[in-house]
């Protein structure tokens with residue numbers, strides 16, 4: 001087996017894992033090496049923390065159902081043509097978002113709330129074909145997403161020590177069940193609405209959103225392509241969960257890092273003024289002309305990967321990684337956070353230096369193992385093009401359209417950068433900042 005700390009009875013190595021597990025695991029890998037075996041309660045876990053190890057870990061095979069759904073995601077839901085066909089939604093939502101920010105200028109605002117409305121509206125329009133107009137409805141969905149993110153990050157003692165699971169000592173299982181019921185009700189209503197609309201327009205029905213497309217696939221007479229109602233519900237929820245938070249927190253981290261380093265902020269606005277000028281907003285097609293903005297996003301993703309341990313993999317049979325035996329049932333984690341901070345790959349890895357990416361042939365498409373914010377291999381994020389589009393034009397316009405300051409003359413040095421662990425890793429204290437318009441006023445109101 002790979003090297004690792006000696007486990008204690010019952011708890012295994014859980015005593016060594018702190019509230020930010022990827023950081024604790026990073027520390028341990030400094031001692032035990034780039035592939036290491038741990039025990040979480042009674043379960044074996046193998047962690048890879050180097051480019052070499054990741055190459056061996058991300059291409060594991062999966063079962064037929066997973067392969068089928070993955071293929072649907074890539075060919076039916078996120079192909080280039082479909083993403084392009086949704087560009088008008090992104091444009092409309094961006095305008096609404098920027099105009100909304102304008103009305104809050106001069107006051108301290110929680111940046112995340114505004115940006116998450118922007119991503120939520122984009123995702124629900126693409127997936128469900130509508131905005132959740134009703135404030136209470138979107139609040140309800142956001143609360144469900146927050147609760148899901150929290151519960152995904154908790155360490156449920158009963159999962160690790162199965163014989164005490166029935167006690168539900170921390171009350172997490174009860175909360176998970178309550179969340180499942182709420183989510184299921186929400187999805188049932190959405191599906192029923194879509195099915196009713198299809199029946200009303202049975203002859204001339206044209207699918208307009210992802211749920212429509214999934215329902216169409218459910219009708220496919222080919223049993224290999226058929227999707228069950230439960231599958232449609234879970235794909236729908238996966239897309240909402242995967243899509244909303246990730247883009248929001250990446251943008252929040254980017255803005256926070258820039259507020260800490262005003263000279264980098266200036267470098268970004270210098271590029272925007274030079275390439276775009278102050279008489280218009282930035283469109284998606286402008287992004288390739290903005291290498292510094294792109295570098296800010298990559299640098300943010302290097303230092304603050306949304307999912308530092310990627311999606312956990314499971315060894316379905318005994319196998320070998322490198323020269324080590326990995327037993328069936330072992331959970332396999334890839335610590336991309338560690339790789340992003342590896343001093344043999346990155347100079348001054350703990351410093352935010354976007355310029356390190358300028359002129360460098362590297363991207364986040366899963367081929368460059370030193371930078372894997374969307375993962376790699378068969379499990380790689382299916383929504384990565386959409387996610388990048390939302391972040392690129394969202395962040396570029398936030399910097400182009402507004403000057404940003406910390407509230408109450410706060411010294412940038414004092415901006416707290418603590419993280420909190422859940423399904424993703426957002427800022428512990430949401431970023432509060434004050435915006436002022438930078439462009440001619442008429443641009444904010446059209």
Ligand code: HEM
Pocket residue numbers: 123238239240242243244246247250306307310311312372373374375376377378379380381382383384386387388391
């Ligand atoms: C900044 C934006 C985003 C980031 C950084 C991100 C990152 C990730 C990562 C790291 C994974 C796990 C990959 C792996 O284990 O190899 C993942 C999976 C996933 N992402 Fe994203 N994502 C983003 C945006 C999106 C969007 C916009 C959607 C959909 C609308 C989406 C849907 C999903 C889904 C469904 C999965 C699960 C795939 C699976 O388990 O096979 N993501 N994402």
